[in-house]
Amino acid sequence: MTIYLLEIIRLFIGFVLVAGALGKYSVFDQFVTGTAEALGVSLKAVKFVAPIVILCEAAIGGSLVFKLISPYLLMWAALTLFVIFTGLIIYWLMQNAVISCHCFGEAPQPLTFWDLLRNILLLVSIGYFLLQPQAVAELDTISLLLAGGVAMILTLVIINFSQLVVMKNTFSEGAYRVE
Numbered sequence: 001m002t003i004y005l006l007e008i009i010r011l012f013i014g015f016v017l018v019a020g021a022l023g024k025y026s027v028f029d030q031f032v033t034g035t036a037e038a039l040g041v042s043l044k045a046v047k048f049v050a051p052i053v054i055l056c057e058a059a060i061g062g063s064l065v066f067k068l069i070s071p072y073l074l075m076w077a078a079l080t081l082f083v084i085f086t087g088l089i090i091y092w093l094m095q096n097a098v099i100s101c102h103c104f105g106e107a108p109q110p111l112t113f114w115d116l117l118r119n120i121l122l123l124v125s126i127g128y129f130l131l132q133p134q135a136v137a138e139l140d141t142i143s144l145l146l147a148g149g150v151a152m153i154l155t156l157v158i159i160n161f162s163q164l165v166v167m168k169n170t171f172s173e174g175a176y177r178v179e
Helices: 002-026 028-039 043-066 071-094 113-131 141-159 161-172
Strands: none
Touching (some): 002 043, 002 071, 002 113, 002 141, 028 043, 113 141, 113 161, 141 161
16 A cells, blocks of 8 residues: 555645646746845846756656655755745745745745645655655556546645645635526
């Protein structure tokens, strides 16, 4: 059972990182502008750093998905990225700053507690992976495809976490009641 869970987590974190890279790339100018405003630094500095962030996300995520190098080492790199991202979210939330991060290329919306919770869930997943003995067994193709499907569903849920919470609250308040 543990090998399946570790594979799901490996693919999940890989998919999330690739989605983040593709999302940021798709709204590159908004990502750069929003990040420069949030950090209070020049556009020129962010235009230099932003592609590096996107490439790191894509390289780590893609390498996790395709197991190009040790998933254990890649998870440490992913942990580093998410600790930095989560630290920034905590800082901005403590400052009551209205920041749109374009984390996954979505329309501009301010960071919320739900974005912080999303990142904490990602950090917990990575932590679980890193704390497990690294299994050497490989899954068969069908099992790997099933693990990939579960990982993709988790990715879609985590990427849209804030919107799902808002939708859940809207439904529970009866806004979409059919009469």
